[in-house]
Amino acid sequence: AQSVTQLDSHVSVSEGTPVLLRCNYSSSYSPSLFWYVQHPNKGLQLLLKYTSAATLVKGINGFEAEFKKSETSFHLTKPSAHMSDAAEYFCVVSDTGFQKLVFGTGTRLLVSP
Amino acid sequence: DGGITQSPKYLFRKEGQNVTLSCEQNLNHDAMYWYRQDPGQGLRLIYYSQIVNDFQKGDIAEGYSVSREKKESFPLTVTSAQKNPTAFYLCASTEDREYNYGYTFGSGTRLTVV
Numbered sequence: 191a192q193s194v195t196q197l198d199s200h201v202s203v204s205e206g207t208p209v210l211l212r213c214n215y216s217s218s219y220s221p222s223l224f225w226y227v228q229h230p231n232k233g234l235q236l237l238l239k240y241t242s243a244a245t246l247v248k249g250i251n252g253f254e255a256e257f258k259k260s261e262t263s264f265h266l267t268k269p270s271a272h273m274s275d276a277a278e279y280f281c282v283v284s285d286t287g288f289q290k291l292v293f294g295t296g297t298r299l300l301v302s303p
Numbered sequence: 304d305g306g307i308t309q310s311p312k313y314l315f316r317k318e319g320q321n322v323t324l325s326c327e328q329n330l331n332h333d334a335m336y337w338y339r340q341d342p343g344q345g346l347r348l349i350y351y352s353q354i355v356n357d358f359q360k361g362d363i364a365e366g367y368s369v370s371r372e373k374k375e376s377f378p379l380t381v382t383s384a385q386k387n388p389t390a391f392y393l394c395a396s397t398e399d400r401e402y403n404y405g406y407t408f409g410s411g412t413r414l415t416v417v
Contacts, residue, residue, distance in 0.1 A: 199343070224405050226405075226408075231391075231411065231413065232410055232411065233307075233309075233393060233408035233409050233410040233411050234346075234393065234395075234406075234408040235408070236405045236406075236407075239405050280345060280346070282405075290336075290348060290351060290361070291336075291348075291406060293338075293345040293346040293347075294345055295343060295344060295345040296343075296345055
């Protein structure tokens, strides 16, 4: 069965510094991988997705993620954090054989001035 | 604009009551989903439907029921059998059965037992 592990429950950065949110996955098939962002009491918004094309995926709001099969990782990065980036981020895996998404437990990003 | 509408935004349930959460989409998506979100646990799948008049149990279906009589609607009923229903409930849909496009999510319903 597929699974996702988000290695940090909380990450704190200062505004203007780089962001790194870590995600490892386990999948029996060739996976599709996603990052979603959730602001308080809101639904989830898709940041970016990997679907077996380019391994470096660019998303919205300056975020990007790199698929590394050898490390089974899909870490999310941003060169410079903004106050508006403070939210919860979910790494998600989808196996076509299982026809559903599996969510990580989330990483809360805190951005200080 | 196309999207998913969940209502109500906040819902309060008394012990022993059944309540129904609404989810409507105008995206013409075939597949729809219900997730439950609890702090520190991510999202867990309750039920999903890939086509009208058909639905499947997810990982935590006990105490919940759904129907899919129309393509655009996928209501979730939280029954009195659900012993701990206080949570944030999210509805989602996707157009692609291969799930490579990701899901579109509604803005959620927060259910509280009083």
